[in-house]
Amino acid sequence: MNNMRIQRIQGMREVMGERMQVITDPREWAGYCRRVTASGHSLGFVPTMGALHSGHAELLRQSLAENAVTALSIFVNPTQFNDTSDLEQYPRTLEADLALAEKLGVQAVFLPDASSMYPDDGDYRLDEQRLSRILEGAHRPGHFSGVLTIVMKLLLLTAPNRAYFGEKDYQQYVLIKRLAEAFFLRESLGTEIVLSPLVREESGLALSSRNQRLSDEGRRTAARLYQIIRRVTEPEEAAHRIAESGMTVEYLTDTDELSPGSPRRYAAVQLEGVRLIDNLPVAAKISGTEDCNEQ
Ligand SMILES: Nc1ncnc2c1ncn2[C@@H]1O[C@H](COP(=O)(O)OP(=O)(O)OP(=O)(O)O)[C@@H](O)[C@H]1O
Ligand SMILES: CC(C)(CO)[C@@H](O)C(=O)[O-]
Numbered sequence: 139m140n141n142m143r144i145q146r147i148q149g150m151r152e153v154m155g156e157r158m159q160v161i162t163d164p165r166e167w168a169g170y171c172r173r174v175t176a177s178g179h180s181l182g183f184v185p186t187m188g189a190l191h192s193g194h195a196e197l198l199r200q201s202l203a204e205n206a207v208t209a210l211s212i213f214v215n216p217t218q219f220n221d222t223s224d225l226e227q228y229p230r231t232l233e234a235d236l237a238l239a240e241k242l243g244v245q246a247v248f249l250p251d252a253s254s255m256y257p258d259d260g261d262y263r264l265d266e267q268r269l270s271r272i273l274e275g276a277h278r279p280g281h282f283s284g285v286l287t288i289v290m291k292l293l294l295l296t297a298p299n300r301a302y303f304g305e306k307d308y309q310q311y312v313l314i315k316r317l318a319e320a321f322f323l324r325e326s327l328g329t330e331i332v333l334s335p336l337v338r339e340e341s342g343l344a345l346s347s348r349n350q351r352l353s354d355e356g357r358r359t360a361a362r363l364y365q366i367i368r369r370v371t372e373p374e375e376a377a378h379r380i381a382e383s384g385m386t387v388e389y390l391t392d393t394d395e396l397s398p399g400s401p402r403r404y405a406a407v408q409l410e411g412v413r414l415i416d417n418l419p420v421a422a423k424i425s426g427t428e429d430c431n432e433q
């Protein structure tokens with residue numbers, strides 16, 4: 139980062155105060171965000187459901203590098219859970235999340251509750267008619283309607299210059315990018331939707347908050363998912379090998395529907411009652427060997 143940029147960011151931290159702001163009220167949050175942008179400073183925004191891990195940290199680092207101020211939201215959004223036990227068991231680690239955000243240098247955290255984000259009790263919903271119905275959407279009815287609705291509310295309140303979403307949830311990223319285009323969010327809010335690369339454990343397992351619910355043995359089994367999807371050419375054969383490893387396959391598909399001309403492989407599995415997803419560009423698959431035990 140060049141010196142001018144560092145000085146600008148330091149200046150901004152003095153204006154906004156050194157301590158990280160933690161805000162729960164949507165109106166107060168909108169006011170804070172408007173003050174940041176009105177004073178000429180760029181605002182990056184990373185929406186999450188908390189239980190932060192290194193994947194989230196990467197999104198935050200990217201935002202911190204590209205914007206004067208970085209805002210994080212933590213909200214376990216009930217309308218995107220089609221399964222109530224998944225919602226109840228979703229990991230919540232607020233104190234550790236705030237400590238990590240502060241350590242990374244995040245300037246503001248939005249922690250709303252469900253009643254403040256849904257003053258309409260969820261009567262109003264956004265709905266996409268096509269790409270939200272495949273892959274994750276086919277297996278989690280209503281999920282993307284909940285995601286798009288809460289993301290639109292968060293973007294309207296925050297009006298960031300850039301909002302960051304992870305490649306781990308590639309279908310979600312595509313739907314949000316198209317949402318921004320459909321509703322002219324660049325023209326109205328000045329918001330650009332940014333894709334952040336997928337972060338994996340050394341074993342290859344995609345980092346995910348839900349991984350916390352896996353046993354040690356479950357984690358080792360889960361690592362096979364990536365090893366198999368990146369090495370086995372035929373989707374049917376890959377699904378068979380994943381099932382042999384002890385996971386229940388929900389889907390495993392190669393398609394370019396979400397990225398025309400550049401097909402990707404998408405997979406969702408269940409293991410120990412935990413639902414895991416992964417994806418990669420088909421071109422990134424390793425050909426020439428189908429030995430999934432090799433790293
Ligand atoms: N391993 C990862 N690499 C890159 N981005 C990630 C990763 N994990 C999560 N993200 C991104 O972080 C943002 C917040 O995700 P979220 O809080 O749902 O965490 P999560 O780990 O995806 O949890 P889960 O899948 O268990 O709900 C999303 O944009 C998501 O795509
Ligand atoms: C984008 C999001 C924060 C909306 O609740 C969530 O779906 C997530 O964390 O990926």
Ligand code: BAL
Pocket residue numbers: 218219307
């Ligand atoms: N990161 C995806 C959000 C969800 O699984 O609900």
